[in-house]
Amino acid sequence: MEKTAVVLFTRDLRVRDHPALAAACEHADRVVPLFVLDDAILGGRFAAPNRAAFLARALADLREQLRQRGGDLVLRRGDVVEETIAVVAEAGATALVCSADVSGYAQRRERRLAGACAQQGVRFTTYPGVTVVPPGALLPAGGDHYRVFTPYWRAWDAVDWRRQLAAPRTIPGGQAVDRIGRLPFAGELADGDTSPDLPDGGETAGRAVLDAAVRRAGDGEPDLDDLAGDRTSRLSPYLHFGCVSPLEAANRLVDRAPEQVRQLAWRDFHHQVTAAVPSVATKDYRRRDVEWRDDxxxxxxxxxxxxxxxxxxxxxxxxxxxxxxxxxxxxxxxxxxxxxxxxxxxxxxxxxxxxxxxxxxxxxxxxxxxxxxxxxxxxxxxxxxxxxxxxxxxxxxxxxxxxxxxxxxxxxxxxxxxxxxxxxxxxxxxxxxxxxxx
Missing domain, CATH: 1.10.579.10 (DNA Cyclobutane Dipyrimidine Photolyase, subunit A, domain 3)
Known part of the structure; x- marks a missing residue:
């Protein structure tokens, strides 16, 4: 048993089917949930007012979910690694856990966290949870990732998924740090206009959207391409922020809406490509010698x-x-x-x-x-x-x-x-x- 474990939330803002949180609650006497408002994201090219507004609401909902279970959400702002290691030290933690992610930035963040933890003698572990099937779990013969969706889909559809986890009944331990930190307002996270009709953020709202998608699927597979019909699940914001588990969504839709489950496989496909080739975010995956117009x-x-x-x-x-x-x-x-x-x-x-x-x-x-x-x-x-x-x-x-x-x-x-x-x-x-x- 670990005495104290810090759970660093990133793109996994939920308590249900959260492998890192579940492992910490099972193996530690005290669990410190942490979210760092990362200046590299909020102040850089990733900044986006719409996502900032959604994030602020999602964090409020996550804090409430944790408090209902006897825990709380520690909030910090700054460099994600420096702030995380500071909380680890203040809490006297012997373990740090988080969900593995795929972007180039996320991979660099995990390497930095691993290095900082090694220097402090702290155990650092990443867990699945951002996708249905973890990137790297499915590999083609002689390659490090699938380059075409159809063979990936066949492998994805045939593999056994991990076990879906319930939310922890309690978050063990008490307050381990002096300052919990206040919830942010959307306007202080990103400058610029927001869209007037944004969805509500958070696990509570996300589960309502998932429930609605399951109910609609019970009446037969909807026509996802009907533009005016708007019968898509609208789960994508909640999947991006991890307010809803992609595995739970797949489990609940697999027998009712197979085409929507196929869309989750597409999401996993792009994640495994990005995990293997992070430069895909800004550079051509395959060179086509296209002459783009500057207009x-x-x-x-x-x-x-x-x-x-x-x-x-x-x-x-x-x-x-x-x-x-x-x-x-x-x-x-x-x-x-x-x-x-x-x-x-x-x-x-x-x-x-x-x-x-x-x-x-x-x-x-x-x-x-x-x-x-x-x-x-x-x-x-x-x-x-x-x-x-x-x-x-x-x-x-x-x-x-x-x-x-x-x-x-x-x-x-x-x-x-x-x-x-x-x-x-x-x-x-x-x-x-x-x-x-x-």
Missing amino acids: ADALRAWQEGRTGVPIVDAGMRQLLREGWMHNRARLVTASFLTKNLRIDWRDGAAHFFRWLVDGDVANNAGNWQWVAGTGNDTRPNRVLNPLRQAKRFDSDGAYVRRYVPELRDVDGAAVHTPWTLPDDERKELDYPDPLLDL
């Missing part, structure tokens, strides 16, 4: 949802309004930027990362590179024609009318092609002509 005006029009292509603009405005975008719309808007406008995928990924509550290094870069043809797609020249996508996945224009109010009164299929309307009607719309011919 600031076109990029700005795309960012603002003013491209003149309604299905694209609807997706981009949903992003600005909600800090979230339907997955089909993400594919359409990304394809339009990279394949039609020929603008670098990194510019698109940066904009998504600025606004998405679920902005995730592995998923964001992996999906953008897949669309751009520089990543894991076996068909790098694939183009998603926005008009065909609109006809197929928003046939009555309800999605466009929801997010592009200028087109709300346009009748029929013309909502997707307003440039075909008579000149007098087009002038009344106050909607731009398309940036290019489709």
Whole structure:
């Protein structure tokens, strides 16, 4: 038994099915839950007001969950390793545990923590929990990771998942540090505007979203590509922050909504790619010698949802309004930027990362590179024609009318092609002509 163990929370803000927390509660006499508001993230290129707002609420909910079990959440701000080791020393801890993560930054953080703990004679252990199947658990013959999804999916679907864990009944021990630390306000974590219709953060809200997804799946597999129907689970922000266990989501949906479980496998796929090749966040996974255009005006029009292509603009405005975008719309808007406008995928990924509550290094870069043809797609020249996508996945224009109010009164299929309307009607719309011919 360890006398005192510190549990460093990072992207795992929950008490249910949390292997690191469960292990600490089982093997230590006293457990100190800790979250460090990391200046390298909050003050650097990872800063995002939408995620900061979600994080602030998630931390409040995590503290409440821990207090209900006799514990508390210690909060610090600064360099994550320095602050963590300071709490370890103050608490007299002999062990530090956390969930393993995959980004280049997360891997460097774990190496630094391991080195600092070794110097202090403290046991440091990482546990799974960020994905359903841990990165590195599935390896192709002769390789360090899967480069194509289909063979990965076959292996993922056949492997036994780890045992799902209940929340600890109690957090053992009492207060081990003099200062607990106050909960942050969203505005002090990141500068800039937030989207007006953000989801509520935290494990309590996340479990309600998961329950709703399971109930909907009980009525039959929903059409996940129906843009206006909006039948996706909307779990992605809660999975990104770890407010919901991806394993629990998979367990609850596997017999009801296999296509949504396949989406969890895609998430694991991108995580195992990033774990093996952290540079995928900023560098082409596969070189395609693409000549990107430098067009600031076109990029700005795309960012603002003013491209003149309604299905694209609807997706981009949903992003600005909600800090979230339907997955089909993400594919359409990304394809339009990279394949039609020929603008670098990194510019698109940066904009998504600025606004998405679920902005995730592995998923964001992996999906953008897949669309751009520089990543894991076996068909790098694939183009998603926005008009065909609109006809197929928003046939009555309800999605466009929801997010592009200028087109709300346009009748029929013309909502997707307003440039075909008579000149007098087009002038009344106050909607731009398309940036290019489709």
